[in-house]
Amino acid sequence: MKILLIFLAVLLSANAITFNCAFSEVFSTTLRFFSYSCFNPVLSNTNGSQSVTAVNGIHFGGRTNEDVLGLNLLFNYHLPFFPRGIENFFPNLNLIIINTTTIKTLDGTELVPFKNLELFAFHRLNLERVPGNLFRSTPKMARILLNNNNIKHVDDDLF
Numbered sequence: 001m002k003i004l005l006i007f008l009a010v011l012l013s014a015n016a017i018t019f020n021c022a023f024s025e026v027f028s029t030t031l032r033f034f035s036y037s038c039f040n041p042v043l044s045n046t047n048g049s050q051s052v053t054a055v056n057g058i059h060f061g062g063r064t065n066e067d068v069l070g071l072n073l074l075f076n077y078h079l080p081f082f083p084r085g086i087e088n089f090f091p092n093l094n095l096i097i098i099n100t101t102t103i104k105t106l107d108g109t110e111l112v113p114f115k116n117l118e119l120f121a122f123h124r125l126n127l128e129r130v131p132g133n134l135f136r137s138t139p140k141m142a143r144i145l146l147n148n149n150n151i152k153h154v155d156d157d158l159f
Contacts, residue, residue, distance in 0.1 A: 017083055018044040021057035026070055035095050036063060037070030043079060051085040070095035077102060087113035094140070097121040108133035121145035132157035 021038035038057065055065060068090045073079065079101040086093070094116045103122075108131030111117060117138045123145055132155030135141050 016044070016053040017049055017051060018054040018056060019052055019089070020044065021055060023057050023059050023063070023068070025060075026072060035070035036067050037072050037095070038068050038090065039070075039072045040074045043073075043076055043083075050081050050083060052083050052089060053085070055089040065089050066092055069093060071097070073098045073101065075100045079103065082106060082110040084110075092116060094118045095120075098123075098125070100124040102126070104128060106131055106134060108136075111135065112137045114138060116140055119143045119145075122149070124148045126150045129153045129155075130158055131155055134158065 019038060019041035020043075021041045024037065024039055025034070026037040026039055027034045038055070041055075041057075059065075059067070069092060071086065071090060071093055072095075073083075074097070077100070080103060082098070082103060093114050096111075096114070096117065096119070099121065102125070104126045106127065106129075111120065111134060115137065118140050119142065120135075120138070121144075125148075127146065127149040128151060130146065130151060130153070135144070135158065
């Protein structure tokens with residue numbers, strides 16, 4: 001029985017993305033945005049899961065995941081997709097920056113959980129198409145950066 005429980009624990013953790021965050025106050029001079037952020041998390045991803053199942057890191061000043069307003073995924077060369085389930089750990093995000101990953105496609109539903117999102121930066125990727133429904137569920141969106149991509153098509157109903 002003990003071996004079965006160990007096997008199940010290993011199997012369940014094998015389908016996981018874990019964010020190992022450096023939590024800090026981040027100010028981007030380029031974006032002119034300041035937020036308490038999960039900055040450049042080291043991603044552990046086994047078995048190709050697309051959902052975040054754990055977040056690790058030490059918060060400052062008594063803060064919690066609910067205080068995290070920004071997610072900065074930078075230089076994760078082995079990230080070919082937008083991670084799902086982020087909102088389960090960071091429900092109040094208003095800033096998402098994804099820079100230098102291998103993400104090539106979006107289906108348009110990635111931002112649905114982020115009603116408070118004000119800034120979305122998706123740059124230095126190989127993104128080829130911007131789906132029309134990408135920003136449909138983000139009424140507070142004020143700034144979008146899609147620079148240094150390989151965009152060949154923007155759907156008519158994007159804005």
